[in-house]
Amino acid sequence: VAKKMTALDAGARATELPPLTAAGWAVVSDRDAIKKNFNFANFNEAWSWMTAVALAAEKLDHHPEWFNVYNKVEVTWSTHDCNGLSLKDVKMAKFCDEVAAKYL
Numbered sequence: 481v482a483k484k485m486t487a488l489d490a491g492a493r494a495t496e497l498p499p500l501t502a503a504g505w506a507v508v509s510d511r512d513a514i515k516k517n518f519n520f521a522n523f524n525e526a527w528s529w530m531t532a533v534a535l536a537a538e539k540l541d542h543h544p545e546w547f548n549v550y551n552k553v554e555v556t557w558s559t560h561d562c563n564g565l566s567l568k569d570v571k572m573a574k575f576c577d578e579v580a581a582k583y584l
C-alpha cells in the first residue's frame with residue numbers, strides 16, 4: 481500500500497525549506513505548496529527536462545502541477561494526500577534542480 485504522506489511538521493519545514501527557497505523555490509501563499517519558474521535555452525531543453533522529471537514523478541508516484549510555454553516551465557509541488565507539503569515534494573523539488581543544473 482502506498483505510504484500515506486504526512487505533512488511536514490515545523491521542524492522538518494525549518495530544515496527542508498531554506499535550501500529550497502535559496503534555490504529559487506517559493507512557498508505559495510494561498511496553499512501549502514512550493515513553486516519555481518525555470519527558464520531554459522529553448523523548448524527542446526525545457527521538454528527534455530520535463531521528460532526527466534516526469535519519469536521520476538512516475539517512479540515516486542508523486543506528480544507535478546506544471547505549465548510550459550516554449551522555454552519556460554512553472555512547476556508547483558504539493559501533496560494532495562495530506563493537503564500540504566510532504567517530504568515527496570521536497571525530494572522532487574531537489575530533483576528538479578539537479579536535472580536543471582545540467583542545462584542551465
Ligand code: HBI
Binds near residue numbers: 541561562
Ligand atoms: N502527486 N503531487 C502529488 N500529490 C499526491 O498526493 C499524489 C501524487 N501522485 C499520485 C498520488 N498522490 C497517489 O499516491 C494517490 O493519488 C493515491
